[in-house]
Amino acid sequence: MSNDTGAIARQRHYTTLRNVDREVLRQTWSIGYADPGFTTQFGTPPEPSPHHTATSIVKIVTDTRWMYRGACLACPWEGPDRPRRDPAIEDAHDHTHPVWRTLPILDPARSRRGSKTWSLHLAATYPKGWFDAGGPLRLYADPPFDRHEAGRAPGGGFILHTARPKPQPARSLQLTLEEDNWAG
Numbered sequence: 001m002s003n004d005t006g007a008i009a010r011q012r013h014y015t016t017l018r019n020v021d022r023e024v025l026r027q028t029w030s031i032g033y034a035d036p037g038f039t040t041q042f043g044t045p046p047e048p049s050p051h052h053t054a055t056s057i058v059k060i061v062t063d064t065r066w067m068y069r070g071a072c073l074a075c076p077w078e079g080p081d082r083p084r085r086d087p088a089i090e091d092a093h094d095h096t097h098p099v100w101r102t103l104p105i106l107d108p109a110r111s112r113r114g115s116k117t118w119s120l121h122l123a124a125t126y127p128k129g130w131f132d133a134g135g136p137l138r139l140y141a142d143p144p145f146d147r148h149e150a151g152r153a154p155g156g157g158f159i160l161h162t163a164r165p166k167p168q169p170a171r172s173l174q175l176t177l178e179e180d181n182w183a184g
Ligand SMILES: [Zn+2]
Pocket: 052, 053, 072, 073, 074, 075, 076, 077, 095
């Protein structure tokens, strides 16, 4: 049993397990499926990243209950226990890219107007060098939206989805119109 924390240490330990009880395997932390650094039990664990890199680790508590933590491919940091993956991925970004929650959330429809326009739009709205540093791209999505997508941002970082804001209620819209009339 290894007590070393961090995605690399967990995955190294996980990939050394042979002929162990299935329950032991299920209850051992390993990198989440398709998240950065993921391998199967028989794969080669990833090499440490030169910069803090968000990923997730997961273990199965019972058939219906999985547990996730945000983790990093460069250091032993791990986030709190989460019952779902996406909040764990967000924890990991609080560690790797602390200002990400302050960045604009973009409308994915704009990305369909041509890649050149979209690239210019990204460069104009996100900090210089953000994506080259593996920073995440924030997009609105309509629920039920897909899980946060590893490797889909321009520099290979995550796309992090946020639920689209609800349309303004009709009543407040009406008040706004009335105010406009008074002003006119
Ligand atoms: Zn780190």
